[in-house]
Amino acid sequence: MEDTIAGKTRDFASEEWARLCARDHDALAVAEPERSVTVGELIALARERAGQLLAQGVEQGDRVIVARPNCIEFVVDYLAIRLCGGVLVNLPWSSGTSITDLATILDARCVILTEHL
Numbered sequence: 001m002e003d004t005i006a007g008k009t010r011d012f013a014s015e016e017w018a019r020l021c022a023r024d025h026d027a028l029a030v031a032e033p034e035r036s037v038t039v040g041e042l043i044a045l046a047r048e049r050a051g052q053l054l055a056q057g058v059e060q061g062d063r064v065i066v067a068r069p070n071c072i073e074f075v076v077d078y079l080a081i082r083l084c085g086g087v088l089v090n091l092p093w094s095s096g097t098s099i100t101d102l103a104t105i106l107d108a109r110c111v112i113l114t115e116h117l
Contacts, residue, residue, distance in 0.1 A: 013082045020079070030072050037072055042079070045072075049080035053110065060085035062109035067091040067099060069114060077112050 023029075025040030037045065058064060064086045068074045081088045089106060091099065103111055 013085070017079070017083065030075050032072055035072060042076065045076045046079035046083060049076050050083040053080055053084050053086065056110050058084045058086050058109050062086045063089050063106050065089045065091050065099065065103055065106065065108045065111040067111065067113050071114075073114070 020039065021043060023039045025038060025043070027039050028036055029039045029042040030037050053064065058081070062084075064077075064081045064084075066074065066077045066081075066088055068077065078088055086109070089102075089108065091102060099111055099113070102108070
């Protein structure tokens with residue numbers, strides 16, 4: 001996402017990534033009841049997922065539908081999509097909406113699902 005203030009364009013996605021990378025890589029980043037990841041692990045996971053998305057053809061401005069519960073993988077997906085310049089479209093994983101129909105309507109480049117759907 002970009003914003004123009006007083007003629008200057010800010011790239012909030014780059015600023016957000018830079019703040020994350022500047023944090024202590026051993027610090028806790030995200031936790032679930034049974035699992036947690038450090039900042040360094042989160043960065044590595046996001047870079048790996050971004051590579052997968054780029055291999056799928058995700059480009060600047062592409063919509064990527066994510067249908068997952070609140071979990072570590074959702075945070076990884078969010079960061080990876082931002083790294084690619086894509087736009088995350090959150091579809092609540094319990095939604096009754098047809099993912100296929102939504103993907104068509106939104107002209108989504110790809111869909112990321114949890115294995116529990």
